[in-house]
Amino acid sequence: MFPENFLWGAASAAHQIEGGYLDDGKGPGVWDVKEQDKNTVRHGEHARIACDHYHRFQSDVALMKQIGLKSYRFSISWPRILPKGTGEINEKGLQFYSDLVDALLESNIEPIVTLYHWNTPYELDQLGGWKNPDSSDWFAAYTKVVVDCLSDRVKYWITFNEPQMFAGIESMMAMEKTGKEQGLKDMMDCCRNIFLAHGKAVSAIRGYAKQAARIGMAPTGSVFLPKDHSPKCIEDAKEKSFRMSPETFVFENSWWADPIYLGHFPDEADNVLGSALPAFSEAEWKELSQPLDFCGFNVYQAATIFPVPEHEYDEYAYQGSPRSAMGWNITPEVLYWAPRFMYERYHLPVLITENGTAGLDWVSLDGQVHDPQRIDYMARYLIELEKAIDEGIPVLGYQYWSVMDNFEWTSGYDCRFGLIHVDYRTLERTIKDSGFFYGDIIKTNGKILHK
Numbered sequence: 263m264f265p266e267n268f269l270w271g272a273a274s275a276a277h278q279i280e281g282g283y284l285d286d287g288k289g290p291g292v293w294d295v296k297e298q299d300k301n302t303v304r305h306g307e308h309a310r311i312a313c314d315h316y317h318r319f320q321s322d323v324a325l326m327k328q329i330g331l332k333s334y335r336f337s338i339s340w341p342r343i344l345p346k347g348t349g350e351i352n353e354k355g356l357q358f359y360s361d362l363v364d365a366l367l368e369s370n371i372e373p374i375v376t377l378y379h380w381n382t383p384y385e386l387d388q389l390g391g392w393k394n395p396d397s398s399d400w401f402a403a404y405t406k407v408v409v410d411c412l413s414d415r416v417k418y419w420i421t422f423n424e425p426q427m428f429a430g431i432e433s434m435m436a437m438e439k440t441g442k443e444q445g446l447k448d449m450m451d452c453c454r455n456i457f458l459a460h461g462k463a464v465s466a467i468r469g470y471a472k473q474a475a476r477i478g479m480a481p482t483g484s485v486f487l488p489k490d491h492s493p494k495c496i497e498d499a500k501e502k503s504f505r506m507s508p509e510t511f512v513f514e515n516s517w518w519a520d521p522i523y524l525g526h527f528p529d530e531a532d533n534v535l536g537s538a539l540p541a542f543s544e545a546e547w548k549e550l551s552q553p554l555d556f557c558g559f560n561v562y563q564a565a566t567i568f569p570v571p572e573h574e575y576d577e578y579a580y581q582g583s584p585r586s587a588m589g590w591n592i593t594p595e596v597l598y599w600a601p602r603f604m605y606e607r608y609h610l611p612v613l614i615t616e617n618g619t620a621g622l623d624w625v626s627l628d629g630q631v632h633d634p635q636r637i638d639y640m641a642r643y644l645i646e647l648e649k650a651i652d653e654g655i656p657v658l659g660y661q662y663w664s665v666m667d668n669f670e671w672t673s674g675y676d677c678r679f680g681l682i683h684v685d686y687r688t689l690e691r692t693i694k695d696s697g698f699f700y701g702d703i704i705k706t707n708g709k710i711l712h713k
């Protein structure tokens with residue numbers, strides 16, 4: 263059974279939905295600039311308008327209320343608040359988030375704020391971004407501005423979304439240009455500064471929040487499924503899910519989560535990295551691993567062999583196997599094993615910060631959006647999550663990704679993850695069948711899953 267007060271919600275990220283490109287004094291973010299190169303995003307698309315949520319947040323919150331969401335995870339655009347990344351505050355940008363929080367609370371929707379979902383102010387990127395030794399202080403100062411403005415109303419905070427992706431992919435790509443030695447040094451600088459930034463942001467939230475804060479992170483990483491339920495297979499799958507491999511550790515769970523939750527690098531780190539391993543003083547370790555309130559986790563599918571060899575199936579795919587429009591495998595059991603493994607290793611309540619599926623949904627002749635595959639996906643995955651809860655794993659909530667169709671980074675707008683359909687020509691919204699289904703799940707606290 264899902265617990266009372268379970269945080270049923272949906273998620274989004276600023277750059278993926280807001281639009282309002284340079285409106286009201288916003289500065290450019292790193293993605294705004296990247297997209298100017300027509301080869302970055304499929305079809306040369308960009309997010310300058312995206313869902314235009316910046317101008318439509320009131321009616322978007324009304325749709326969230328209509329669905330029946332109890333919580334909403336969204337991210338703050340750093341360059342909307344600090345156009346240059348540091349220094350001068352853009353009051354209109356702050357006001358937008360303040361108004362959004364008010365609108366959510368008026369609709370009884372709990373705001374969950376992510377401070378960083380890949381939106382580095384361009385000016386700071388030009389100074390080296392996360393490679394710059396000052397970056398953790400920049401982030402702490404930005405965090406304080408947000409906390410000063412919102413913490414009278416916001417209780418839930420997430421520092422980083424998926425360091426695996428923004429630090430991992432970018433450093434791997436950079437390494438191709440700079441060569442392995444320089445690439446590894448840059449990657450380690452980046453990781454070091456992100457760990458410190460996380461710690462300093464937690465200190466800023468704890469230090470300045472106007473009410474008790476609940477803080478976590480939203481990482482992602484490979485979760486392997488046991489081949490059968492024998493203790494040996496379960497142990498093997500868990501071990502593999504936290505193993506630090508020499509080639510792909512920066513995309514993995516333990517590299518990012520062990521330091522933060524356990525206060526040390528994974529056991530294999532010395533062997534894998536030797537003298538390249540970042541050094542932290544005792545005080546730095548203490549700050550970056552200070553206690554958190556929950557263990558957030560973004561999870562879509564069970565681990566695939568990485569990188570997936572072209573023209574081959576991966577571990578969970580077979581000829582004609584169920585897959586989403588992104589090509590991702592449908593593996594519902596991952597929503598049982600991921601929280602279980604995370605809890606067993608880190609001993610914190612789990613918050614599923616993202617889970618969802620992409621379709622090629624469109625508006626039907628009857629004016630509605632019928633997306634039976636998303637309904638089935640949700641039901642299958644949530645039944646597995648409930649199983650974990652019934653076995654005693656504390657799970658605080660579930661954030662469906664995403665509240666509405668949006669800009670899917672380098673994939674542009676083709677793949678639609680939303681509970682709400684967006685027609686990008688008119689920006690008209692339509693709640694999909696899955697949105698109404700999710701509303702029924704929320705209303706019955708999951709009971710409808712067993713009908």
Ligand code: BGC
Nearest residue numbers: 275423424427560616663670
């Ligand atoms: C990211 C989202 C993204 C989603 C689907 C997650 O990795 O946090 O920004 O849209 O997956 O790809």
